[in-house]
Amino acid sequence: xxxxxxxxxxxxxxxxxxxxxxxxxxxxxxxxxxxxxxxxxxxxxxxxxxxxxxxxxxxxxxxxxxxxxxxxxxxxxxxxxxxxxxxxxxxxxxxxxxxxxxxxxxxxxxxxxxxxxxxxxxxxxxxxxxxxxxxxxxxxxxxxxxxxxxxxxxxxxxxxxxxxxxxxxxxxxxxxxxxxxxxxxxxxxxxxxxxxxxxxxxxxxxxxxxxxxxxxxxxxxxxxxxxxxxxxxxxxxxxxxxxxxxxxxxxxxxxxxxxxxxxxxxxxxxxxxxxxxxxxxxxxxxxxxxxxxxxxxxxxxxxxxxxxxxxxxxxxxxxxxxxxxxxxxxxxxxxxxxxxxxxxxxxxxxxxxxxxxxxxxxxxxxxxxxxxxxxxxxxxxxxxxxxxxxxxxxxxxxxxxxxxxxxxxxxxxxxxxxxxxxxxxxxxxxxxxxxxxxxxxxxxxxxxxxxxxxxxxxxxxxxxxxxxxxxxxx
Numbered sequence: 001x002x003x004x005x006x007x008x009x010x011x012x013x014x015x016x017x018x019x020x021x022x023x024x025x026x027x028x029x030x031x032x033x034x035x036x037x038x039x040x041x042x043x044x045x046x047x048x049x050x051x052x053x054x055x056x057x058x059x060x061x062x063x064x065x066x067x068x069x070x071x072x073x074x075x076x077x078x079x080x081x082x083x084x085x086x087x088x089x090x091x092x093x094x095x096x097x098x099x100x101x102x103x104x105x106x107x108x109x110x111x112x113x114x115x116x117x118x119x120x121x122x123x124x125x126x127x128x129x130x131x132x133x134x135x136x137x138x139x140x141x142x143x144x145x146x147x148x149x150x151x152x153x154x155x156x157x158x159x160x161x162x163x164x165x166x167x168x169x170x171x172x173x174x175x176x177x178x179x180x181x182x183x184x185x186x187x188x189x190x191x192x193x194x195x196x197x198x199x200x201x202x203x204x205x206x207x208x209x210x211x212x213x214x215x216x217x218x219x220x221x222x223x224x225x226x227x228x229x230x231x232x233x234x235x236x237x238x239x240x241x242x243x244x245x246x247x248x249x250x251x252x253x254x255x256x257x258x259x260x261x262x263x264x265x266x267x268x269x270x271x272x273x274x275x276x277x278x279x280x281x282x283x284x285x286x287x288x289x290x291x292x293x294x295x296x297x298x299x300x301x302x303x304x305x306x307x308x309x310x311x312x313x314x315x316x317x318x319x320x321x322x323x324x325x326x327x328x329x330x331x332x333x334x335x336x337x338x339x340x341x342x343x344x345x346x347x348x349x350x351x352x353x354x355x356x357x358x359x360x361x362x363x364x365x366x367x368x369x370x371x372x373x374x375x376x377x378x379x380x381x382x383x384x385x386x387x388x389x390x391x392x393x394x395x396x397x398x399x400x401x402x403x404x405x406x407x408x409x410x411x412x413x414x415x416x417x418x419x420x421x422x423x424x425x426x427x428x429x430x431x432x433x434x435x436x437x438x439x440x441x442x443x444x445x446x447x448x449x450x451x452x453x454x455x456x457x458x459x460x461x462x463x464x465x466x467x468x469x470x471x472x473x474x
Contacts, residue, residue: 118188119152121464122239124179128198129281131441132160135197138440139453146457150464152189154182156200164199165282168300169310172206176237179211183237192236193243193320193460197439198335199284201249205304208244209311211237212319234319243463244320245456247438248328252339252409253301254288290405295387298378302405305376305412314375317416322463324419326452329363331425331434341420342413344406351422360451361437364422368414376412379404419459423452 123143125136133155140153147153158178159171183189196204214234235241286292290299304313317323327341329351338348352363385401423438425431428448436442437449 119150119186120188121151121191121193121242122179122183122186122189123147123151123153123193123195123243123460124175124204125153125155126175126194126196126200126204127156127159128196128200129164129284130161131164131197131200133157135439135441138443138450139195139456142450142453143457143460146454147461147464152186159200159203164203165284167283168199168202168206168287168304170283171203173210175203175207176210179207179237183239189239191242192239193241193245195243195245195247195456195460196249197247198249198435199288201246201251202301202304204244204246205251205313205317206311208236208241208316209304209313212312212316213238214312214315234315236316236319241316241320243322243324243460244317245322245324245326245459246340247326247452247456248332248335248340248435249325250288250335250339251301251325251342251413252406253290253299254335254339290402291386291389296383298376298382299386299405302376302378302409302412305409307375314412314415322419322459323416324421324456324459326421326423326438326456328434328438329422329424331431332438333432334435337422341422342410342418343420344410351424353424353426355424355451356455358451359455361423361425361428361448362421362452362455363424366420366422368418368420370417371411371414373411373415375415376408378408382408421455423449425449 125133125140127133127135136155140155143151143153156175156178158174163174164171179192183192194204194208212234281288283292287300290301292299300310303310307314325341327337328335329337332340337343338345354363356362356365382401382404385404389401423434425434425437425448428434428437430437430445430448433446433448437446438452440446440449440453
């Protein structure tokens with residue numbers, strides 16, 4: 001009889017592992033791979049808490065030898081980020097303590113505002129996968145300089161490093177809790193905006209549905225009117241929603257041709273990536289590849305393109321006065337152009353090669369008004385295609401399933417208007433760093449994106465000015 005897969009469940013709401021004093025040395029990181037069975041058993045080591053039961057169960061579907069090597073790689077990867085998470089946690093706690101005032105008000109994770117400034121507009125920065133608030137060091141400093149003291153800029157720290165593996169829904173709920181606690185401790189706040197990079201954009205989309213409360217007048221809005229969702233009014237965490245901005249976010253997931261560019265569009269690699277993703281990045285992987293849940297249940301990203309029992313995703317998005325998506329047209333090895341710009345294959349065009357004046361590498365800006373539709377559906381043929389993609393994946397079955405779901409997601413998300421900003425780093429010194437260039441993760445390595453950050457800052461400032469003008473007029 002095959003030995004059972006054993007692991008200690010990984011609680012994403014807790015710290016990334018046991019206290020540092022309880023960690024064995026790296027040399028004791030022993031993983032016993034039972035090649036004579038169909039399971040993996042771990043000894044007392046960081047591997048015991050490094051893998052989730054979800055990842056282990058997903059691994060059972062793979063060939064034994066390949067699975068054993070992959071699990072060993074994942075254990076080493078997670079242990080590495082566990083150590084990074086401890087160091088980052090200590091650093092962030094120290095920085096956060098400096099940012100708190102004697103009145104108990106919060107600044108950002110590196111300090112932004114104090115009680116005397118009394119900012120009224122909260123801007124939440126949300127990082128992507130395997131990242132931390134330090135990814136926003138340059139952006140935060142630049143936004144502080146350009147936007148002034150009316151903004152309280154806060155870099156979220158609740159989903160650092162491997163916590164991004166616990167699922168979009170889990171990370172979104174943690175983000176919502178973090179924002180709500182911040183709002184409750186800062187009485188001067190009246191408005192709220194989000195700026196998110198990569199996977200953080202999906203976390204933010206889920207979080208706003210948790211934080212959304214409709215106005216009384218919104219309940220009378222007819223769902224079938226052409227601009228129903230764009231005219232929806234409501235509050236996010238009790239504040240007026242202003243801007244929702246994403247940078248290189250996979251809004252349509254990463255399944256499909258060239259949606260995950262580092263696979264080079266090779267059908268065999270794209271087919272192999274779907275069953276591997278849940279092992280490497282947990283529940284988040286299955287959600288990004290649209291294979292989460294039972295066959296008859298729509299994948300999470302499709303549900304997030306509508307209002308459903310899981311949340312008022314579209315109403316929450318429609319409550320924002322401005323929705324802007326920045327997308328890399330090329331050289332982004334993590335997120336494809338179509339998924340980050342919410343476009344169909346037929347809507348892709350040859351991008352301009354010349355940058356907009358004053359914003360280097362920003363090549364095009366397009367406003368897409370809301371499109372009336374009945375919203376996304378999950379027809380029976382999609383359920384059958386999903387079951388086939390889960391149980392017996394092949395190129396034809398996965399392509400059929402993805403085409404159905406992708407089109408439905410686009411129909412859902414098009415019910416609100418979007419400003420789409422296309423970015424091209426083709427002339428940059430390091431164009432292949434496009435995914436991190438777009439938010440200047442490291443100022444010395446990814447500084448090609450400073451023009452993009454300037455465009456983001458000016459867009460936020462413009463919306464702030466128009467909002468203030470409307471308020472003054474009233």
